[in-house]
Amino acid sequence: MLSRYNRVIEINGGNADISLPIVKFPPFKLRAQLIEKDPVVWLHLIETYVAYFEYLMQGANVELLDESTLDHLRLFLRTYLHEIADEEGKLLSLGINHDVSEQLYLLKGWIFSLIKKCGLLHLQIFGDSLWNLIKVYVRRNPDSIRGLIDGSLKPRINTQRVQLDKSYQVQQHLKQLIESGKFKRIDLRCVEDLLSAKSMQPNKFAENFFTANWIEILEALWAKGQGRGHKEARELIIISLFSVSADRLLKITKELGISNFETLALYPLLGTMLINEGVHKRLPDLKSKLLFLNLGGLSMDEGDHMSYPISSGTEVNEEQLSALMELFPQFSKYQLSQTLLAYDNNIELVTNKIFEDPTIIEAFPREAAEEEVEPVSDGDNASFTEELSILDRGDSSKNKELDKKIISEGVPDELRNKTLTRALKLLYEADEDERDDTYDEADVNRSDPSKRIGLQEDEESYDTKDDSNEVRQDHNYHIVEAYLWNLLKEDPKLFERSKRGTKVRKTMKEMTSWSDEKIEGWCRMLERSPTRARLLEKKFMFKGNSKTGKTSYVHNRDSQNDGNVVKEQAKQKKSENIKKHEPQSTEQKKRQHAKNEKRKGARANHNRKKGHDKKLARAGNNAI
Structure with missing residues (x-):
């Protein structure tokens, strides 16, 4: 009997998304504490991680992860790579459990298998995480790491996505590490393993990694040996050169436009390596590929003249030379003969080299250089000695040896002699500009008390010297400075x-009795001497233009004049004291009495003006 109801069984072959979050890998300090205090907990945690990745590697489980779980997985991988890479060179614990070490090794293997299965793009490993991946796995798995970077190792999931070459990202990251000062020896070792570690397959990664862009990055870091990372750049280019073939070097030099020593000089770091004998021993095919290296190394002498290579051989096969001249009529006989000598008279090799790179023959001059040296006559030698007499100023023994060598051996080339003379004059000429005497008058007048200016003429002139004259002159000079200081603060352009010839300048000259040069020189003196400007500002801006007197000793170059004046004044005072003790005649007594009566206001306690000035000076010093 059939059932009244028909049962319909629906089978759905799809699988639900897997939601299995994972926590971040513990940091270094937490791992160290777990190992020391509770290693059992740490062991169970690692075993859980291992079981988690074993499950992901089964079938297509990793493809069924939902977005949240996939994000947690990516975060875990970044933290794990960072912590394990940073753990290199550090002591995690003195005594680690054997089971813990075994489980950590298993976890490391499962994670690398997952990365190879999914690829770098799916797990979003780039930048710092990519370099950490290299540091952790490149020593034991160089082929797999190279395949992940250049994209040759295809993932088993998401195969439709294009795997890009990450070599440029690695180069840029190395540049950032060096510029930030974080490039360490372990990073250098990783670069060496990445480029030159032995592998089961031909190492094409180093050939592709060595690019023109990589050379330019290293040249920028080198900075002609003055860059911050010049040592790291030198070590990296040595590793790169020893990891590639001569054919790859030839291709890179063509991309950079290097065909002779002049163009090689544009890349000093690469040029230093290519002309090094140690590099030639490690790369014996280098000279056969880079033909200009066979020419012996062009150099620049002291006169900036190119010194061309000279072959060790002296005999040239005339038949071969004639054949080359018929084949290459555009080159001179001397150029072809020197090229034959450079390649040991091998006409086939020379022909091939010229066809491949015609610039190698252009390194030789078209005509032979003149080698005859004519001795210099005594007259020419004497004139040359006079021209180089300027070198006597220098105390360097090196310059003296150069003079003796030039004079004794003679001058081989008259043109080079003149060039050398001009260069030496430019090097050792101390006074290239004329001396500026703008401030001489102001300095002399300021330092020599006998020549200081006064705005008013002295009403009285006496035979005997008195301190009131110097006080009056100092006072007048301070009045002039105060007047000019106020004008300078109002408008500095008045001193230009x-x-x-303007009305303002005429007024200034009338008030100060100074010339235009002296007024302008006074302003320039303040511009070049900020200390004196500050002193004037303190004097005239904050003290009410009061005379404070000289507060510090300033050593002038004309201090000898002051010393002479002081000595003369001392002699005069001494002579006056001697005369005072001598008996005077009646006429002399009357004349002296008349002078004393006439100058009563300037003697003893009657000099009120001088006392007032001293009082103001003391008040100004107390205010400071």
Whole structure:
């Protein structure tokens, strides 16, 4: 009997997304504490991680992860790679459990298998994480790491995605590490393993990694040996050169436009390596590929003249030379003969080299250089000695040896002699500009008390010297400075040269009795001497233009004049004291009495003006 109801069984072959979150890998300090205090907990945690990745590697489980779980997995991989890479060179614990070490090794293997299965793009491993991946796995798995970087190792999931070459990202990351000062020896070792570690397959990664862009990065870091990372750049280019073939070097030099020593000089770091004998021993095919290296190394002498290579051989096969001249009529006989000598008269090799790179023959001059040296006559030698007499100023023994060598051996080339003379004059000429005497008058007048200016003429002139004259002159000079200081603060343009002849400048000259040069020189003196400007500002801005007197000793170059004046004044005072003790005649007594009566206001306690000035000076010093 059939059932009244028909049962329909629906079978759905799809699988639900897997939601299995994972926590981040513990940091270094937490791992160290777990190992020391509770290693059992740490062991169970690692075993859980291992079981987790074993499950992901079964079938297509990793493809069924939902977005949240996939994000947690990516975060875990970044933290794991960072912590394990940073753990290199550090002591995690003195005594680690054997089971813990075994489980960590299993976890490391499962994670690398997952990365190879999914690929770098799916797990979003780039930048710092990519370099950490290299540091962790490149020593034991160089082929797999190279395949992940250049994209040759295809993932088993998401095969439709294009795997890009990450070599440029690695180069840029190395540049950032060096510029930031974080490039260490372990990073250098990883680069060496990445480029030159032995592998089961031909190492094409180093050939592709060595690019023109990589050379330019290293040249920028080198900075002619003055860069911050010049040592790291030198070590990296040595590793790169020893990891590639001569054919790859030839291709890179063509991309950079290097065909002779002049163009090689544009890349000093690469040029230093290519002309090094140690590099030639490690790369014996280098000279056969880079033909200009066979020419012996062009150099620049002291006169900036190119010194061309000279072959060790002296005999040239005339038949071969004639054949080359018929084959290459555009080159001179001397160029072809020197090229034959450079390649040991091998005409077939020379022909091939010229066809491949015609610039190698252009390194030789078209005509032979003149080698005859004519002795210099005594007259020419004497004139040359006079021209180089300027070198006597220098105390360097090196310059003296150079003079003796030039004079004794003679001058081989008259043109080079003149060039050398001009260069030496430019090097050792101390006074290239004329001496500026703008401030001489102001300095002399300021330092020599006998020549200081006064705005008013002295009403009285006496035979005997008195301190009141110097006080009056100092006072007048301070008045002039105060007047000019106020004008300078109001408008500094009044002291420019363009203001000569204006009404304001005429007024300034009348008030100070100074010339235009002296007024302008006073302003320039303040511009070049900020210390004196500050002193004037303190004196005239904050003290009410009061005379404070000289507060510090300033050593002038004309201090000898002051010393002479002081000595003369001391002699005069001494002679006056001697005369005072001598008996005077009646006429002399009357004349002296008349002078004393006439100058009563300037003697003893009657000099009120001088006492007032001293009082103001003391008040100004107390205010400071």
